[in-house]
Every structure is written in structure tokens, then in C-alpha cells.
Amino acid sequence: MNAHDTERISGLLLEAGYVQALVGSEPDLVVFNTCAVRENADNKLYGNLSFLAPRKKSDRNFQIAVGGCMAQKDQDSIIKRAPYVDVVFGTHNIGSLVTLLERARIEEESQVEIKESLEHFPSTLPARRHSAFSAWVSVSVGCNNTCTFCIVPSLRGIEKDRTEIDILNEIRTVVDAGAIEITLLGQNVNAYGVGFGDRGAFAKLLRKCGEISGLERVRFMSPHPRDFTDDVIAAMAETHNVMPHLHMPLQSGSDQILQAMRRSYRRDRYLGIIEKVRTAIPTSTITTDIIVGFPGESDEDFQATLDLVEEAKFLAAYTFQYSKRPGTPAATMAGQISDSVMKERYDALHILQQEMSHEVNNQVLGTEQEILVADHEGRRDDGKARMTGRTKDFRLAHFTIDATDVLRPGDAVISKITKASPNFILAEERPISIRRTRGGDATEIRSQERSAENGSTAIMVGMPTLSQLKARS
Numbered sequence: 001m002n003a004h005d006t007e008r009i010s011g012l013l014l015e016a017g018y019v020q021a022l023v024g025s026e027p028d029l030v031v032f033n034t035c036a037v038r039e040n041a042d043n044k045l046y047g048n049l050s051f052l053a054p055r056k057k058s059d060r061n062f063q064i065a066v067g068g069c070m071a072q073k074d075q076d077s078i079i080k081r082a083p084y085v086d087v088v089f090g091t092h093n094i095g096s097l098v099t100l101l102e103r104a105r106i107e108e109e110s111q112v113e114i115k116e117s118l119e120h121f122p123s124t125l126p127a128r129r130h131s132a133f134s135a136w137v138s139v140s141v142g143c144n145n146t147c148t149f150c151i152v153p154s155l156r157g158i159e160k161d162r163t164e165i166d167i168l169n170e171i172r173t174v175v176d177a178g179a180i181e182i183t184l185l186g187q188n189v190n191a192y193g194v195g196f197g198d199r200g201a202f203a204k205l206l207r208k209c210g211e212i213s214g215l216e217r218v219r220f221m222s223p224h225p226r227d228f229t230d231d232v233i234a235a236m237a238e239t240h241n242v243m244p245h246l247h248m249p250l251q252s253g254s255d256q257i258l259q260a261m262r263r264s265y266r267r268d269r270y271l272g273i274i275e276k277v278r279t280a281i282p283t284s285t286i287t288t289d290i291i292v293g294f295p296g297e298s299d300e301d302f303q304a305t306l307d308l309v310e311e312a313k314f315l316a317a318y319t320f321q322y323s324k325r326p327g328t329p330a331a332t333m334a335g336q337i338s339d340s341v342m343k344e345r346y347d348a349l350h351i352l353q354q355e356m357s358h359e360v361n362n363q364v365l366g367t368e369q370e371i372l373v374a375d376h377e378g379r380r381d382d383g384k385a386r387m388t389g390r391t392k393d394f395r396l397a398h399f400t401i402d403a404t405d406v407l408r409p410g411d412a413v414i415s416k417i418t419k420a421s422p423n424f425i426l427a428e429e430r431p432i433s434i435r436r437t438r439g440g441d442a443t444e445i446r447s448q449e450r451s452a453e454n455g456s457t458a459i460m461v462g463m464p465t466l467s468q469l470k471a472r473s
Contacts, residue, residue, distance in 0.1 A: 002068060004136040004185055006033045007129050008094055009067065016098040026055075029063045029101070034070035036151055036325070045070060049082045056084040063087070063101055067094065072114060072155040079110050090114040091156055131375055132446040133410030133439025134181040135174040139167055139205065143187035144194065145224065147251075148262045148329040149294065149322065152187060159188065161195035168208055171215065178442020180410065181217035181372065182209070190223035190232055203231035210239035214438060217372065217392065218242045222249055222289075225265040228273050237280040244281045245394035248273065249289035250317075253308030254301035257294050260333070267308055274312055285315040285360065285393040292349055293322040293342030296335035302345050309352055315360050315395065317353045321346050354422040361395065361420035368416050368432060369425070371397045375409035375443065389413075391425075399427040410439025 009031055014020075021027035030052060035041045049064070056062050065087035066078055072090040079085055086104040089097055092115035100111040129135055142157040143150075171182055184205070186192060193201025209218045218241050223232070225248060236242045248270075252258050255266045277284050290305065309317065321342045324331045371389040386400045387407060399415040401407060412435045415427035 002033055002035055003130070004138055005068065005091075005094060007136065009033055009097060012095065012098055028061060029065070031065045031067065031097070034066060034068035036069035036073045036155060041070060042074075046081060049085065053082070053084055063104065065089065065097060065101060067091075067097065069152070069155045073151065075114050076112055079112060083110065086110055088112040088114070129174070129179075131409070132178055132442035133372075133375075133437070134183070135171075135179045136185050137167060137170055137174070137182050138162065138185045139189060139192045139202075140186040140195075144191065145188060145226075145264075146262050148260065148333070149291065149325070151325040151328055154327060156187060159186075159191060159194055161192055161201075164201065164205060164208070167205065168212070171209065171212060175212055175214045178410075178438050178445070180214065180437055180439040181219070182215065184209075184218070184220040186220075186222075188222070188224045188227060189220050190229070191227045199229070200231050203229065203235040206232065206235040206242050207239050210241055215241055216437075216439075219245065219394075221247045223247075224249070225270050225273055226263070230276065233273075233276050233280050236277070236284075243392050243394065244284040245287070245315075245392070246274075246277055246284060247287045247394075250305075250308065250312075251289060251291050252294060252297070252301070253305035254297070255304075257297055257301050260296055261291075261294060261330070267304070271308070271312065283393060285395065286312065287316045287394065288312075288314050288318070290317050290319045290349065291322050292319065292345040293337040295322070295330055295333035295337065297337055297345075302348075306349065306352055309349065309356060313356050313360055314353065315393075316357055317349075319346060319349050319353065357422040358420065361422065361425050364391075364395070364417050364425060365420055366417065368414050369395070369397060369427075371399055371413050371415055371427075373407050373409050373411045373413065373440070396424040397427065398424055400430055402430055405430065405434060407434065408436075408440035409443045410441075411435060411437050 010020075013029070013031070018029065032045060032048070034045055045066070049066075052064055056064060063086040064082075064084065066085055067087075067089045069091055071078060071088045072092070075088065075090075078088050087097065087100040087110070089100055090113070093113060096113055100113055104111045140159050140161045142159045143153045144159045145153065167184075174182065190202045192205065193199060198204075206218065206220075209215060218239070223246070228248070236244070236246070250270060251261055251263060253267055258266055274286055277286070290309070292302065292305070322330075322337065324336070369391045371391055373387055373389045376388065385402060386398050388396070388398050391397050397415070397417070399413060407413070413431035414433045414435075415431045416429060417425045418428045419426040
């Protein structure tokens with residue numbers, strides 16, 4: 001959701017006449033779109049702000065804005081800790097940013113505006129999409145769940161659904177502009193329809209996506225096991241452009257911990273969904289989220305998580321050490337786990353999941369896979385004759401090319417997989433076939449437009465690294 005909102009922030013600024021700063025230049029405006037799910041997000045924000053303070057002191061025209069979940073949570077305290085910040089805006093009023101920046105400039109005073117309810121869907125705002133061939137499309141905002149560890153519902157509000165026609169119109173618009181892949185987004189994406197009383201709305205939406213000409217890949221995240229229904233599985237299996245990949249958060253393999261988390265499903269329910277998905281879609285892969293060290297988690301509870309991970313055979317698991325968030329029920333629960341025990345469990349889970357990931361990736365050795373070329377390089381691609389992308393079932397794939405292969409992000413190749421590791425699969429020979437796509441065309445056009453406008457590649461909006469900020473201070 002933050003990536004989706006960041007694209008809207010970029011679009012608003014560009015529409016207002018701002019341009020993106022070039023590599024190596026000093027920006028006149030830095031916008032932080034923050035997350036509050038993890039405690040270290042706070043530390044990162046204030047650390048980055050401190051490095052901008054000298055620039056702000058020396059240049060009165062330089063502006064800093066802080067938005068997103070942390071702004072919604074901390075509100076006035078951001079100005080107290082960093083009084084040089086010009087604008088603080090929340091998750092419900094992204095559209096106010098340009099006005100607040102102008103007001104701060106005229107009044108020469110920090111502006112804090114936090115709305116407690118949504119002004120309008122962020123999806124209705126202008127967007128500068130990160131990718132020319134792949135797009136985020138929000139189906140809802142907010143969340144009606146009451147997970148005891150999660151701060152998001154208090155910051156994003158209750159679930160509000162967009163109409164199906166608005167969603168489909170946005171999808172058609174981005175497809176007409178060259179996108180061939182979309183990802184449907186929601187805090188609980190498969191609860192879509194609760195706002196207008198249609199429990200089958202999400203499955204129907206997936207099937208409608210299958211009717212859109214030119215749309216090759218449809219993904220969605222993140223569903224909640226409680227709301228996962230058989231009609232969604234059927235829609236996944238029967239809709240040609242819905243990808244054979246499911247990201248479904250687990251959080252814990254222990255029924256006792258799931259109950260304490262207020263997750264409203266148990267391990268048998270979770271494993272049952274996976275079994276149904278794999279029966280209907282034998283080529284599907286599953287990824288998940290897992291928290292270790294939740295308050296009260298015993299050795300037996302943690303072992304239950306390890307056992308489920310081994311049974312489920314996830315392609316990947318995004319694992320987190322429990323982070324206490326102020327205002328959540330879990331923050332004051334008895335049985336808080338020590339950092340040392342939490343790290344020990346985290347490391348054990350990581351080792352096991354790496355084994356499972358390697359096993360799952362080995363299953364496609366010798367097969368031919370379609371890979372959609374990514375708009376970024378793998379860490380080891382630089383200096384090697386290879387590129388990176390994703391298979392239909394969401395495996396990260398590196399593939400070999402030679403000097404005669406002309407490929408653009410958004411194009412597709414079919415390659416034979418010859419090696420597998422826990423984190424990626426590798427095709428060591430040239431692609432069997434190369435397909436230039438509308439997505440590749442859109443990437444090429446955008447690249448030409450940027451070169452004409454700026455003479456260089458613009459920086460995408462995002463959290464700068466400390467080294468980048470130090471270099472500029």
C-alpha cells in the first residue's frame with residue numbers, strides 16, 4: 001500500500017509542476033512516505049531527518065514533508081522532534097500535500113494536517129507509476145480486522161471498498177498505457193465486497209480481469225485466511241491471466257498464538273486452503289509472512305511454526321521478529337520474549353525456510369519458464385551477461401543473454417532452468433524465445449521521454465539511504 005501511495009504522491013507533485021531530482025543533484029523537496037508496522041521505521045525516519053537538518057538550516061527554500069502511517073501515528077510529535085520539517089500529512093489526506101507545502105512556504109511555519117477519516121481514495125489521485133509495464137491497483141483501503149499485534153487499522157481506518165467499475169476502469173486505463181501486469185491491493189484484499197454486502201465480489205473481480213484484452217498477469221495481496229473462499233480458488237484456476245501464486249500471511253503455526261494474535265483461523269484451516277489451491281492449480285506456489293517471538297510464544301509454539309513451514313513448503317516466507325507497537329493489545333501482554341530468544345528463533349526459522357525454498361525451486365530444474373523482464377538488476381547481474389525477472393509463479397529468475405539479445409523491462413522470455421538456489425532460479429543458456437511486448441514498448445517510450453525532459457534518468461521517490469544523505473549534507 002505504501003508503494004501505491006508513493007506513486008500518488010509523485011503524481012500530485014508532478015502535476016503541480018515539480019520535477020524529479022536528477023542523480024547527484026540537490027532536491028528542493030524531500031518527501032518521506034512512512035511505515036509504522038516496525039519499530040525500526042521510527043529510527044530510520046528520525047535518523048534520515050537529522051541528516052537533512054544542516055541543509056534545511058542553510059537553505060530556507062528547501063522543504064521536507066513527512067506523510068504515511070508514522071505521520072498519522074505521531075502527528076505533532078514529529079515537529080517537536082524535528083521542528084525543521086515543513087509538512088506533516090496523514091494517510092487520509094495525501095491530496096492535501098501540495099497545498100500544505102505552499103502554505104508552509106508562504107507562512108514560513110510548519111503545517112500539520114491529519115484527517116481521521118478518508119477524504120477520497122488515493123487511487124483517484126494522479127499517479128506517477130514506478131513501472132511502465134506493471135501497476136498497483138487498490139481495491140480497498142483500511143482494515144476491519146483486530147489483530148493484536150497490528151497498528152495498521154488505527155492508522156488506515158476501517159475497510160472502505162471501491163466500486164468494481166472504478167477498479168476495472170483504472171485497470172483498463174493502465175493497460176491502455178502499456179501495463180501488462182497488475183497487482184490488486186488491499187489490507188485484506190479478499191474481504192473486498194464487505195462494504196456493499198457481496199461476499200463473492202473478489203472472485204467476480206478476478207474473473208472480470210480475465211476479460212481485459214492486453215492484461216497478461218494478474219496478482220493480488222494480501223488475502224486473510226479467514227475470508228478465503230472456494231470461489232476465489234476457482235477464479236484463480238479458471239481465469240487465464242490470474243497467476244498461479246498465492247501470498248497468504250500465516251503469522252504463526254501455533255493455534256494458541258493465533259488465538260492470542262486474534263487471527264480468527266487455525267493451522268488446519270490454513271493448511272486446508274493451501275491444499276485446495278494446489279489441487280486446483282498444481283503449478284502454484286505459496287509465499288507467506290511469519291512473526292516469531294510473539295508474547296507468550298513457548299518453545300512448543302515455535303516448534304509448531306517450524307512444523308507447519310516444513311509441511312507447507314513455502315516458496316518464500318517473509319519472517320519478522322515481533323515488534324512492540326504502542327497502542328496495540330500485544331504491547332502490554334504478559335510473556336514478552338527476550339531479544340536473544342527472539343533472534344535465536346528467527347535464525348532457526350530462516351535456516352529451515354531456506355531449505356524449503358531450495359527444495360521448491362529444485363522442482364523446476366529442467367523446465368521451461370516464461371520470465372517477465374524486471375526493471376531492476378539482480379545484485380550479481382552487473383558485469384554479467386544476464387538479466388532478472390519473475391516467472392508466472394513468482395520465482396525470482398536470472399537468465400543468460402548475449403550481445404544480440406535486445407530486451408527491455410516488460411518484455412518476456414522463455415528460458416530453460418538449469419540451476420536453483422533458495423532465493424532464485426537460474427537459466428545459464430540463452431532464452432529459447434524472446435517476445436517483445438506492449439509493456440516493453442511502454443518502458444522504452446518512458447525512457448525516451450525522460451531523456452528528452454531531463455537528459456538523464458530521474459530518481460524515483462523513495463526512502464534515501466543514509467550514505468546518500470551523508471553525501472549530500
